[in-house]
Amino acid sequence: MAQSGSSHDLLDAVRSGASGPELQEIDLPTRFRAAFTRKDEVGIFEGKTDKDVRRSLHVGEVDMPELAPDECVVAVMSAAINFNTVWSAIFEPVPTFAFLEKFGRQGWHGARHDLPHHILGSDGAGVVVRTGSGVKSWKAGDKVVLSPSYVDEEDHGSYDDGMMSETQLAWGFETNFGSLGEFCIVKANQLIRKPAHLTWEEAGASTLCAATAYRMLVGSHGARMKQGDVVLIWGATGGLGSYATQLVKNGGGIPVGVVSSDEKAEIVRSQGCEHVINRSDLDLGEQGLRHPKAGRMLGEAIRRLVGEDPGIVFEYLGRETFGASVYVAKRGGKIVTCGSSTGFKHEYDNRFLWMRLKSIIGSHGFNYHEAVQTNRLIALGMIHPTLSKVFPLDEAADATRAVQTNQHIGKVAVLCGATTEGQGIDDPALRERIGEQNLNLYRR
Template structure:
């Protein structure tokens, strides 16, 4: 059965109706499909603009279906999610991602597919496998999956110790093309993970990047190696990363201290199990915020009032605004584990508080495949839960990204791609009932 005029609807409709793997194989791939993308000819449109509104640069329309490499799969994306790397891509900062695609394009025939005048974005998603390359052994059409954004070259020796130590490791959908913000995406087979059966498509597609990043930072052997009883300061405790960090600390026997920006967010953090919450608006830091000279001292005093001691670990991803305070408040011998810098990349801190008190800074980036699978296992067991707050249709991918860009959200923001409505995709309603809708939809306010 052939897709008519290259339309994606025939194959998508079959996926939506629960067609079997053999049935999906018989339906031809569409030659084009709808996706959210940036355009190379628009790099520079924000020059001279203080507000780089991503709704101007993020377009939704038809793109070409690429050729499939032997180690790749085509996935019908039911739902995707917005991460801050989508904001960076859509603002063309810190560098236009087309530079990544051009570099990738020099790596042979399959790399050249990625060097296009448009960039399909998206690094989180969930869906159904509809095609597998000739070299794929463990996955088949019809498999329901979530997508890991860690794109690793198996021929790079560094990937066999830790995928993140491979010099050729890429962030899929950010440094590669054909990401998750579309009706279909193209992934390497080693990016696929079984979808947790009790989650909806939009919930499952919103967890992997942030949850596994937080897992590597806090739990994995390459991060802070949190242990029972550790006091952990979590910046942005209801944000994409912070909302999962709080759960991982609590689940692992640690003591989370969450920093939030409003009483509404403090309520959510407490409901998620974070007993100790600091509302930054109550610290009277003025316009300088946490770059105020006394911010570290004021924050440290607030933490000690709550838990009686300084944090052994600081979960840091905000960057310039908070880093000086993070270094200050960590206890003697403590650890500041950092990834990303959503408030700026150039950090300032007083080095005396680092060297004289024997503290450590650990840089962390993404996660390897094993860490992604271990994180997904916790989610599948119902020990870690989605933190989804808003869901947008694919046509409004720009609005969804704008919500993240302007911090008008809590937790995660999802985009329905192939799913026709919210609430679809649950295969284990009994487990869902045991966990409870209130827990799974805590952030839906």
């Protein structure tokens, strides 16, 4: 008979390396600690200039939900903060409780998600502790990283490309029970084998940004970068940009990174990006990159570095940069975009798009295959985590605030079940071959 257990009983067993059968002998806790927003606080930022997420993101105990047949319970060792966590915590562009209410109308499995609280988090790593009755390929004790793409296998669109499913959701943003807690609930097709040489905090901070960049640049649904392509990368030390730089370099392309300081420029160069532009050196005045001459000045800077215009522009900043992105791409070039962190409404001169036969490619997230392929590159040591800072779960709001105010580079992690940094390494020999200087570049 299973023993009665608390969250700490099960977490302690995971931390000690208990086997799958041993983990199953300990009952799931009925409650566990997590970071969440509250439905009754929607609207607290109305009229506020500074929408400080530390007011809206809480850490406390929540109920363990019932498990569906195609789902697993994962003891989360580490999670990561993404910008969708910020959006959730400021209740913009719409409160995420609207997503949970819509999901709640899809039968009992969806109704579990429609709660007065929303457990956030779309990146993480941990250990499987329970599997639903329909799960075939995973078992308790498996060490995994988590893909945030939540796909309905009964939607025909998912068989062409998971992201083309009309019912595809961003886990931990459009669903409940995300990664920022001691436990999370995932569908089995969100699980990927953890790279053995990484710590928990490193493994849990890569999938969303790295795989998003992979789809944009490498996968068949994005820009389909080839050897020798010049790729302009905005925000080259950001969560997305830091992986895009590595993917371009690793794939034989020529990255040109745009950063905002000399310190960030040095980090990008250490990643192997020879060509870096500090946007503050462009002297664009108060209008910044929306200056009418910004595109021309940026294009001249790129040509001075590499001798030609970029064939691909890696774009996720949106309003501030999109006009310049369309301008600087070469004839027949591609602007691939996955977001608009500086604003959703873009302005650009359409003449430079149609008369020079350029293309804008919309890209959102990634499918399961792309997530697995990205993780393979990480497991081989060809792409490295870009983790810069780690917080404990109690300080999840502070971690989110750091991302909200751009007081970070690369990725920010949150320790959930792991007790200290540096735990979870299963292949120290591979780690030594790769080198701590590469794995910890963003933590200098």
